[in-house]
Amino acid sequence: MVELRLGLINNIERKFIPTKKEFLKEYLQSLKYIEEYELIQTYQGNVKYRCYKDHNNFKYTRNIKMKDVTDVIEIDRETFLGVLKENNNKCIRKVRKYYLDGDFEIDVDYFSEPLSMIMVEVETNLVPLETYKPPKGFIEITGNKKYENIEIFNNSIISNNTILEGTDAVGKTITITELLKQGIICQDRCMDVISVNMLFEIPMQERIKKYQEYLKQIDKKIIIMVNNDKEELEKRINKRENLSEFDSLAYEYNQLYVETFNYMKNHNMLENKMFLVNCTGLTVDEQVNAVKKIICKS
Numbered sequence: 001m002v003e004l005r006l007g008l009i010n011n012i013e014r015k016f017i018p019t020k021k022e023f024l025k026e027y028l029q030s031l032k033y034i035e036e037y038e039l040i041q042t043y044q045g046n047v048k049y050r051c052y053k054d055h056n057n058f059k060y061t062r063n064i065k066m067k068d069v070t071d072v073i074e075i076d077r078e079t080f081l082g083v084l085k086e087n088n089n090k091c092i093r094k095v096r097k098y099y100l101d102g103d104f105e106i107d108v109d110y111f112s113e114p115l116s117m118i119m120v121e122v123e124t125n126l127v128p129l130e131t132y133k134p135p136k137g138f139i140e141i142t143g144n145k146k147y148e149n150i151e152i153f154n155n156s157i158i159s160n161n162t163i164l165e166g167t168d169a170v171g172k173t174i175t176i177t178e179l180l181k182q183g184i185i186c187q188d189r190c191m192d193v194i195s196v197n198m199l200f201e202i203p204m205q206e207r208i209k210k211y212q213e214y215l216k217q218i219d220k221k222i223i224i225m226v227n228n229d230k231e232e233l234e235k236r237i238n239k240r241e242n243l244s245e246f247d248s249l250a251y252e253y254n255q256l257y258v259e260t261f262n263y264m265k266n267h268n269m270l271e272n273k274m275f276l277v278n279c280t281g282l283t284v285d286e287q288v289n290a291v292k293k294i295i296c297k298s
Helices: 021-029 077-086 149-153 172-181 191-197 204-217 230-237 250-266 284-296
Strands: 007-010 014-018 032-044 047-054 057-066 069-075 092-101 104-113 117-123 138-140 159-165 184-188 221-226 274-278
Touching: 014 021, 021 117, 032 077, 032 149, 047 077, 057 077, 092 149, 138 172, 159 172, 159 191, 159 284, 172 184, 172 284, 184 284, 191 204, 204 250, 221 250, 221 284, 230 250, 250 274, 274 284
Parallel strands: 159 184, 159 221, 221 274
Antiparallel strands: 007 069, 014 117, 014 138, 032 047, 032 092, 047 057, 057 069, 092 104, 104 117
């Protein structure tokens, strides 16, 4: 059963969007799992009303944020349902999973309304919060008002329906980071279908068949970023501290992405869900805008 934390609760935290689901899964497996429960929350002005659901047990609170603390009091079911009714059942619905990472409390929120997304919140009263070292694939959004729950409730997130693909050093991470600032969330690679089959040893026909089947099943956009400037790609790769076998062949993989996309385009296999952005010679702002244009196009 959920144990409510009532009274003045510290609300200083750091927030992250995990853009690589495989890395998130690996990270959570290394932590101490504590509990999980469903949260339904709605608002009356700036006051947050919450329903905590754990199996068939329900508890309700009213939360008033005051600078660095939140005043939390328990309320009855009728009060919560009254506010929810006033909002025509508009709410945030999410499952919160709670973990411990040493001195840090890790809340992982799996949103289902008003959209599907994952956000990680990190808190601690034991050590300086800035000493938390996020795992690979976590992009910090602390201080960005678009990711405050009340703003999410008011539809601040523009999109969470895109996967960016492309070879190493093509600019995916910086593009995703810049788009996040605007409330556009992108997944970094589709490891289970796209990336895992973008290999030289996999025949083109086998690869494109898997891609088209995947495109028919999803309600997402796949945007492939390419950069045909071999010298620029190698320059970026050589700045990395640790190089992999894929890094050394970044340009060759870039061309494989290009060839695969062009083949699928010429054979009408894109299902209007796969797109290509040629970043050759573009500034960061230009490539971000080119990707955003595709995302926001209805």
